[in-house]
Amino acid sequence: xxxxxxxxxxxFLLENDMVxxxxxxxxxxxxxxxxxxxxxxxxxxxxxxxxxxxxxxTMRTLRRKCGEFxxxxxxxxxxxxxxxxxxxxxxxxDNCREGYQSIMKEMDGFKPIDVFSETHSKPxxxxxxxxxxxx
Amino acid sequence: xxxxxxxKKFNFIIQAKGGAGKSFLTYLIAVKHEEDDSRTFIDVxxxxxxxxxxxxxxxxxxxxxxxxxxxxxxxxxxxDRLFDSIQQLALLTNAVFYLDFGAPESExxxxxxxxxxxxxxxxxxxQFLGVEFMFHxxxxxxxxxxxxxxxxxKIYKAVGNVFPVVVWINANTFQxxxxxxxxxxxVAKKCRMAVESFGDIEPNxxxxxxxxxxxxxxxxxxxxLSAGWFAKTKMEKLVKAINI
Numbered sequence: 001x002x003x004x005x006x007x008x009x010x011x012f013l014l015e016n017d018m019v020x021x022x023x024x025x026x027x028x029x030x031x032x033x034x035x036x037x038x039x040x041x042x043x044x045x046x047x048x049x050x051x052x053x054x055x056x057x058t059m060r061t062l063r064r065k066c067g068e069f070x071x072x073x074x075x076x077x078x079x080x081x082x083x084x085x086x087x088x089x090x091x092x093x094d095n096c097r098e099g100y101q102s103i104m105k106e107m108d109g110f111k112p113i114d115v116f117s118e119t120h121s122k123p124x125x126x127x128x129x130x131x132x133x134x135x
Numbered sequence: 136x137x138x139x140x141x142x143k144k145f146n147f148i149i150q151a152k153g154g155a156g157k158s159f160l161t162y163l164i165a166v167k168h169e170e171d172d173s174r175t176f177i178d179v180x181x182x183x184x185x186x187x188x189x190x191x192x193x194x195x196x197x198x199x200x201x202x203x204x205x206x207x208x209x210x211x212x213x214x215d216r217l218f219d220s221i222q223q224l225a226l227l228t229n230a231v232f233y234l235d236f237g238a239p240e241s242e243x244x245x246x247x248x249x250x251x252x253x254x255x256x257x258x259x260x261x262q263f264l265g266v267e268f269m270f271h272x273x274x275x276x277x278x279x280x281x282x283x284x285x286x287x288x289k290i291y292k293a294v295g296n297v298f299p300v301v302v303w304i305n306a307n308t309f310q311x312x313x314x315x316x317x318x319x320x321x322v323a324k325k326c327r328m329a330v331e332s333f334g335d336i337e338p339n340x341x342x343x344x345x346x347x348x349x350x351x352x353x354x355x356x357x358x359x360l361s362a363g364w365f366a367k368t369k370m371e372k373l374v375k376a377i378n379i
Contacts, residue, residue: 057218130202
Protein backbone atom coordinates (compact mmCIF):
# COMPACT_ATOMS: atom_id res chain seq x y z
CA UNK A 1 0.00 0.00 0.00
CA UNK A 2 2.61 2.47 1.01
CA UNK A 3 5.88 3.41 -0.66
CA UNK A 4 8.68 1.84 1.39
CA UNK A 5 10.92 4.81 2.10
CA UNK A 6 8.08 7.22 2.85
CA UNK A 7 6.51 4.60 5.03
CA UNK A 8 9.67 4.15 7.08
CA UNK A 9 10.01 7.92 7.45
CA UNK A 10 6.41 8.20 8.58
CA UNK A 11 6.80 5.45 11.16
CA PHE A 12 9.96 7.15 12.44
CA LEU A 13 8.12 10.48 12.78
CA LEU A 14 5.20 8.87 14.59
CA GLU A 15 7.41 6.84 16.92
CA ASN A 16 9.36 9.93 17.89
CA ASP A 17 6.36 12.25 18.24
CA MET A 18 7.64 14.45 15.42
CA VAL A 19 5.08 16.59 13.64
CA UNK A 20 7.00 18.23 10.83
CA UNK A 21 6.44 16.27 7.64
CA UNK A 22 3.97 13.86 9.23
CA UNK A 23 0.91 15.18 7.44
CA UNK A 24 2.62 15.37 4.03
CA UNK A 25 3.51 11.70 4.31
CA UNK A 26 0.12 10.66 5.64
CA UNK A 27 -1.50 12.53 2.76
CA UNK A 28 0.83 10.98 0.22
CA UNK A 29 0.38 7.46 1.49
CA UNK A 30 -3.16 7.34 2.78
CA UNK A 31 -5.21 10.07 1.14
CA UNK A 32 -7.70 7.52 -0.13
CA UNK A 33 -8.31 6.04 3.31
CA UNK A 34 -8.71 9.47 4.87
CA UNK A 35 -11.15 10.65 2.23
CA UNK A 36 -13.19 7.52 1.84
CA UNK A 37 -13.40 6.04 5.32
CA UNK A 38 -14.84 7.34 8.58
CA UNK A 39 -12.39 8.95 11.00
CA UNK A 40 -12.41 5.82 13.13
CA UNK A 41 -12.15 3.55 10.08
CA UNK A 42 -9.19 5.48 8.67
CA UNK A 43 -7.50 5.49 12.08
CA UNK A 44 -7.90 1.72 12.37
CA UNK A 45 -6.77 0.91 8.83
CA UNK A 46 -3.72 3.20 8.95
CA UNK A 47 -2.76 2.08 12.45
CA UNK A 48 -2.97 -1.55 11.35
CA UNK A 49 -1.01 -0.87 8.17
CA UNK A 50 1.80 1.02 9.87
CA UNK A 51 1.80 -1.04 13.05
CA UNK A 52 1.72 2.10 15.15
CA UNK A 53 -1.22 4.00 16.58
CA UNK A 54 -2.43 6.92 14.49
CA UNK A 55 -5.27 8.60 16.34
CA UNK A 56 -8.61 9.98 15.28
CA UNK A 57 -7.53 13.54 16.02
CA THR A 58 -4.74 13.11 13.48
CA MET A 59 -7.29 11.84 10.96
CA ARG A 60 -9.48 14.84 11.67
CA THR A 61 -6.61 17.28 11.16
CA LEU A 62 -5.49 15.45 8.05
CA ARG A 63 -8.98 15.50 6.59
CA ARG A 64 -9.17 19.25 7.19
CA LYS A 65 -5.80 19.72 5.55
CA CYS A 66 -6.88 17.58 2.59
CA GLY A 67 -9.87 19.91 2.17
CA GLU A 68 -7.60 22.96 2.25
CA PHE A 69 -5.23 21.29 -0.19
CA UNK A 70 -8.03 20.51 -2.65
CA UNK A 71 -9.42 24.03 -2.42
CA UNK A 72 -6.03 25.60 -3.04
CA UNK A 73 -5.29 23.26 -5.93
CA UNK A 74 -8.68 24.03 -7.52
CA UNK A 75 -8.14 27.74 -7.02
CA UNK A 76 -4.77 27.53 -8.65
CA UNK A 77 -5.97 25.57 -11.64
CA UNK A 78 -8.88 28.04 -12.14
CA UNK A 79 -6.53 31.01 -11.89
CA UNK A 80 -4.02 29.54 -14.30
CA UNK A 81 -6.83 28.61 -16.66
CA UNK A 82 -8.26 32.11 -16.53
CA UNK A 83 -5.00 33.96 -16.94
CA UNK A 84 -3.05 31.41 -18.88
CA UNK A 85 -5.20 31.01 -21.97
CA UNK A 86 -3.74 32.35 -25.23
CA UNK A 87 -6.86 34.33 -26.14
CA UNK A 88 -6.68 36.32 -22.90
CA UNK A 89 -2.98 36.87 -23.28
CA UNK A 90 -3.57 38.36 -26.74
CA UNK A 91 -6.30 40.67 -25.47
CA UNK A 92 -4.16 42.12 -22.70
CA UNK A 93 -3.06 45.73 -23.09
CA ASP A 94 0.14 46.96 -21.51
CA ASN A 95 -1.47 47.86 -18.20
CA CYS A 96 -3.18 44.55 -17.92
CA ARG A 97 -0.05 42.74 -19.00
CA GLU A 98 1.78 44.13 -15.98
CA GLY A 99 -0.98 42.94 -13.67
CA TYR A 100 -1.09 39.58 -15.37
CA GLN A 101 2.64 39.14 -15.02
CA SER A 102 2.42 40.12 -11.37
CA ILE A 103 -0.26 37.53 -10.72
CA MET A 104 1.62 34.84 -12.59
CA LYS A 105 4.79 35.76 -10.69
CA GLU A 106 2.96 35.30 -7.41
CA MET A 107 1.86 31.89 -8.54
CA ASP A 108 5.47 30.87 -9.16
CA GLY A 109 6.68 28.52 -6.51
CA PHE A 110 3.16 28.04 -5.17
CA LYS A 111 2.91 24.56 -3.73
CA PRO A 112 -0.52 23.40 -2.62
CA ILE A 113 1.23 20.79 -0.48
CA ASP A 114 2.35 23.67 1.78
CA VAL A 115 -0.92 23.39 3.71
CA PHE A 116 0.42 20.18 5.19
CA SER A 117 3.48 21.77 6.71
CA GLU A 118 1.75 24.52 8.65
CA THR A 119 3.07 24.95 12.13
CA HIS A 120 -0.16 25.16 14.10
CA SER A 121 -0.55 21.43 14.50
CA LYS A 122 -1.91 20.45 17.92
CA PRO A 123 0.49 19.00 20.45
CA UNK A 124 0.19 15.25 20.53
CA UNK A 125 -0.81 14.91 24.14
CA UNK A 126 -4.37 16.02 24.82
CA UNK A 127 -4.19 15.21 28.52
CA UNK A 128 -2.81 17.74 30.96
CA UNK A 129 -1.80 16.09 34.22
CA UNK A 130 -2.19 17.88 37.52
CA UNK A 131 1.10 16.37 38.73
CA UNK A 132 2.79 17.80 35.61
CA UNK A 133 3.90 14.39 34.39
CA UNK A 134 3.82 13.79 30.67
CA UNK A 135 1.15 11.50 29.28
CA UNK B 136 -4.55 -2.78 22.47
CA UNK B 137 -5.56 -4.40 25.70
CA UNK B 138 -2.48 -5.66 27.50
CA UNK B 139 -3.66 -7.40 30.67
CA UNK B 140 -6.55 -9.82 31.08
CA UNK B 141 -8.92 -7.33 32.65
CA UNK B 142 -10.17 -4.62 30.31
CA LYS B 143 -9.71 -1.04 31.40
CA LYS B 144 -12.87 0.74 32.38
CA PHE B 145 -13.91 4.17 31.20
CA ASN B 146 -16.69 5.78 33.22
CA PHE B 147 -18.30 8.82 31.61
CA ILE B 148 -20.04 11.01 34.18
CA ILE B 149 -22.42 13.20 32.22
CA GLN B 150 -25.44 15.51 32.37
CA ALA B 151 -26.11 18.53 30.17
CA LYS B 152 -27.98 20.33 32.93
CA GLY B 153 -25.56 22.41 34.98
CA GLY B 154 -25.50 21.99 38.76
CA ALA B 155 -27.00 18.50 38.72
CA GLY B 156 -24.14 17.08 40.82
CA LYS B 157 -21.68 15.54 38.34
CA SER B 158 -18.61 16.95 40.06
CA PHE B 159 -20.00 16.17 43.53
CA LEU B 160 -20.46 12.55 42.48
CA THR B 161 -16.97 12.52 40.96
CA TYR B 162 -15.59 13.89 44.24
CA LEU B 163 -17.27 11.18 46.31
CA ILE B 164 -15.94 8.48 43.97
CA ALA B 165 -12.46 10.00 44.17
CA VAL B 166 -12.51 10.01 47.98
CA LYS B 167 -13.76 6.42 47.99
CA HIS B 168 -10.80 5.34 45.84
CA GLU B 169 -8.30 7.88 47.15
CA GLU B 170 -5.70 5.23 47.95
CA ASP B 171 -6.17 3.22 44.78
CA ASP B 172 -3.48 4.47 42.40
CA SER B 173 -4.86 2.50 39.47
CA ARG B 174 -7.83 4.88 39.24
CA THR B 175 -7.51 8.09 37.28
CA PHE B 176 -9.84 11.08 37.26
CA ILE B 177 -10.13 13.35 34.25
CA ASP B 178 -11.83 16.73 34.24
CA VAL B 179 -13.56 17.25 30.88
CA UNK B 180 -15.07 20.58 31.83
CA UNK B 181 -13.32 23.37 29.96
CA UNK B 182 -15.49 26.13 31.41
CA UNK B 183 -15.51 25.58 35.18
CA UNK B 184 -12.77 22.96 35.75
CA UNK B 185 -14.55 22.05 38.97
CA UNK B 186 -13.00 18.61 39.38
CA UNK B 187 -9.53 20.01 38.76
CA UNK B 188 -10.07 22.16 41.85
CA UNK B 189 -12.02 19.70 43.97
CA UNK B 190 -9.75 16.73 43.38
CA UNK B 191 -6.49 18.50 44.18
CA UNK B 192 -5.82 15.92 46.88
CA UNK B 193 -5.09 13.48 44.05
CA UNK B 194 -2.65 15.81 42.30
CA UNK B 195 0.26 14.78 44.51
CA UNK B 196 0.36 11.39 42.84
CA UNK B 197 1.37 10.67 39.29
CA UNK B 198 -1.40 10.48 36.69
CA UNK B 199 -4.24 10.37 39.20
CA UNK B 200 -5.77 13.67 38.10
CA UNK B 201 -5.78 15.22 34.66
CA UNK B 202 -7.82 17.38 32.36
CA UNK B 203 -8.82 17.25 28.74
CA UNK B 204 -9.71 20.36 26.81
CA UNK B 205 -12.19 19.51 24.08
CA UNK B 206 -12.16 23.06 22.74
CA UNK B 207 -10.33 23.56 19.44
CA UNK B 208 -8.25 26.57 18.38
CA UNK B 209 -11.50 28.47 17.69
CA UNK B 210 -12.69 27.67 21.27
CA UNK B 211 -15.47 25.49 19.91
CA UNK B 212 -15.98 21.94 21.11
CA UNK B 213 -14.21 19.46 18.86
CA UNK B 214 -16.22 16.40 19.76
CA ASP B 215 -13.96 13.88 18.16
CA ARG B 216 -10.98 15.14 20.18
CA LEU B 217 -12.49 12.96 22.88
CA PHE B 218 -11.73 9.84 20.84
CA ASP B 219 -8.05 10.62 20.67
CA SER B 220 -7.94 11.46 24.35
CA ILE B 221 -9.51 8.11 25.17
CA GLN B 222 -7.00 6.38 22.92
CA GLN B 223 -4.18 8.14 24.75
CA LEU B 224 -5.61 7.21 28.13
CA ALA B 225 -6.03 3.60 27.05
CA LEU B 226 -2.28 3.38 26.54
CA LEU B 227 -1.60 4.14 30.21
CA THR B 228 -1.14 1.40 32.78
CA ASN B 229 -4.03 2.73 34.92
CA ALA B 230 -7.04 0.42 35.10
CA VAL B 231 -10.08 2.63 35.71
CA PHE B 232 -10.83 6.10 34.39
CA TYR B 233 -13.54 8.51 35.47
CA LEU B 234 -14.25 11.35 33.08
CA ASP B 235 -16.24 14.19 34.60
CA PHE B 236 -17.87 16.09 31.74
CA GLY B 237 -18.95 19.69 32.06
CA ALA B 238 -22.48 20.65 31.03
CA PRO B 239 -21.44 22.02 27.56
CA GLU B 240 -19.33 18.93 26.88
CA SER B 241 -22.11 16.62 28.08
CA GLU B 242 -24.48 18.37 25.71
CA UNK B 243 -22.28 17.28 22.81
CA UNK B 244 -22.21 13.61 23.79
CA UNK B 245 -25.52 12.55 22.17
CA UNK B 246 -24.43 14.21 18.90
CA UNK B 247 -21.03 12.59 19.19
CA UNK B 248 -22.69 9.20 19.39
CA UNK B 249 -25.29 9.75 16.71
CA UNK B 250 -23.79 12.12 14.13
CA UNK B 251 -20.05 11.50 14.31
CA UNK B 252 -20.35 7.79 15.04
CA UNK B 253 -23.27 5.50 15.65
CA UNK B 254 -23.35 3.30 18.71
CA UNK B 255 -22.19 0.24 16.78
CA UNK B 256 -19.12 2.12 15.60
CA UNK B 257 -18.53 3.35 19.12
CA UNK B 258 -18.74 -0.26 20.25
CA UNK B 259 -16.12 -1.13 17.65
CA UNK B 260 -13.97 1.63 19.08
CA UNK B 261 -14.35 0.09 22.53
CA GLN B 262 -13.37 -3.32 21.18
CA PHE B 263 -10.48 -1.84 19.22
CA LEU B 264 -9.08 -0.39 22.44
CA GLY B 265 -9.92 -3.51 24.44
CA VAL B 266 -11.67 -1.43 27.12
CA GLU B 267 -15.16 -1.09 28.59
CA PHE B 268 -17.26 2.04 28.41
CA MET B 269 -19.97 2.88 30.92
CA PHE B 270 -22.22 5.94 30.98
CA HIS B 271 -23.26 7.47 34.29
CA UNK B 272 -26.04 10.03 33.93
CA UNK B 273 -26.65 12.24 36.96
CA UNK B 274 -30.27 13.23 37.54
CA UNK B 275 -31.33 16.02 39.90
CA UNK B 276 -34.82 16.74 41.17
CA UNK B 277 -36.83 19.94 41.47
CA UNK B 278 -36.62 22.47 38.65
CA UNK B 279 -33.72 20.58 37.08
CA UNK B 280 -35.65 17.33 36.84
CA UNK B 281 -37.29 17.64 33.40
CA UNK B 282 -34.08 18.71 31.66
CA UNK B 283 -32.14 15.97 33.43
CA UNK B 284 -34.56 13.23 32.39
CA UNK B 285 -34.74 14.55 28.81
CA UNK B 286 -31.00 14.27 28.64
CA UNK B 287 -31.05 10.81 30.20
CA UNK B 288 -33.41 9.64 27.47
CA LYS B 289 -31.21 11.14 24.76
CA ILE B 290 -28.26 9.19 26.10
CA TYR B 291 -30.34 6.05 26.43
CA LYS B 292 -31.44 6.34 22.79
CA ALA B 293 -27.90 7.06 21.66
CA VAL B 294 -26.07 4.27 23.51
CA GLY B 295 -28.54 2.33 25.65
CA ASN B 296 -28.72 -0.66 23.30
CA VAL B 297 -25.02 -1.28 23.36
CA PHE B 298 -23.53 0.22 26.52
CA PRO B 299 -24.52 0.11 30.18
CA VAL B 300 -26.17 3.33 31.36
CA VAL B 301 -26.41 3.99 35.09
CA VAL B 302 -28.81 6.58 36.48
CA TRP B 303 -27.35 8.44 39.45
CA ILE B 304 -30.03 10.06 41.57
CA ASN B 305 -28.77 13.13 43.42
CA ALA B 306 -30.66 12.31 46.62
CA ASN B 307 -30.67 15.72 48.31
CA THR B 308 -32.33 17.38 45.31
CA PHE B 309 -35.24 14.91 45.48
CA GLN B 310 -36.00 15.40 49.16
CA UNK B 311 -39.05 17.56 48.46
CA UNK B 312 -39.99 15.81 45.22
CA UNK B 313 -40.81 12.16 46.00
CA UNK B 314 -43.05 11.88 42.94
CA UNK B 315 -40.23 12.86 40.64
CA UNK B 316 -38.06 10.27 42.31
CA UNK B 317 -40.70 7.57 41.74
CA UNK B 318 -41.10 8.63 38.12
CA UNK B 319 -37.36 8.54 37.58
CA UNK B 320 -37.11 5.06 39.08
CA UNK B 321 -40.00 3.93 36.89
CA VAL B 322 -38.35 5.28 33.72
CA ALA B 323 -35.07 3.57 34.63
CA LYS B 324 -36.85 0.29 35.31
CA LYS B 325 -38.70 0.38 31.98
CA CYS B 326 -35.45 0.98 30.16
CA ARG B 327 -33.60 -1.54 32.31
CA MET B 328 -31.06 0.99 33.44
CA ALA B 329 -29.30 0.49 36.76
CA VAL B 330 -30.03 3.10 39.43
CA GLU B 331 -27.66 4.39 42.10
CA SER B 332 -28.15 7.11 44.65
CA PHE B 333 -25.66 9.57 46.12
CA GLY B 334 -25.37 12.77 48.12
CA ASP B 335 -27.98 12.08 50.78
CA ILE B 336 -27.35 15.15 52.89
CA GLU B 337 -29.67 17.88 54.11
CA PRO B 338 -28.80 21.02 52.13
CA ASN B 339 -28.36 24.44 53.79
CA UNK B 340 -27.21 23.04 57.14
CA UNK B 341 -23.98 23.64 59.03
CA UNK B 342 -23.00 20.06 58.36
CA UNK B 343 -23.52 20.46 54.62
CA UNK B 344 -21.56 23.75 54.67
CA UNK B 345 -18.61 22.09 56.39
CA UNK B 346 -18.56 19.25 53.90
CA UNK B 347 -18.95 21.57 50.91
CA UNK B 348 -16.19 23.77 52.25
CA UNK B 349 -13.90 20.74 52.47
CA UNK B 350 -14.79 19.75 48.92
CA UNK B 351 -14.17 23.26 47.57
CA UNK B 352 -10.74 23.35 49.20
CA UNK B 353 -9.86 20.25 47.23
CA UNK B 354 -9.16 18.18 50.31
CA UNK B 355 -9.73 14.47 50.54
CA UNK B 356 -10.68 12.25 53.44
CA UNK B 357 -8.01 13.65 55.78
CA UNK B 358 -9.20 17.24 55.27
CA UNK B 359 -12.61 16.53 56.73
CA LEU B 360 -11.05 15.63 60.10
CA SER B 361 -10.65 19.33 60.89
CA ALA B 362 -14.42 19.82 60.44
CA GLY B 363 -15.17 17.64 63.47
CA TRP B 364 -16.25 14.11 64.21
CA PHE B 365 -19.84 14.53 63.01
CA ALA B 366 -18.84 15.93 59.62
CA LYS B 367 -16.23 13.20 59.27
CA THR B 368 -18.78 10.49 60.06
CA LYS B 369 -21.33 11.93 57.64
CA MET B 370 -18.71 12.19 54.93
CA GLU B 371 -17.73 8.57 55.47
CA LYS B 372 -21.38 7.57 55.09
CA LEU B 373 -21.71 9.54 51.85
CA VAL B 374 -18.60 7.87 50.47
CA LYS B 375 -19.58 4.41 51.64
CA ALA B 376 -22.95 4.76 49.92
CA ILE B 377 -21.25 5.16 46.54
CA ASN B 378 -21.36 1.91 44.63
CA ILE B 379 -18.87 2.17 41.80
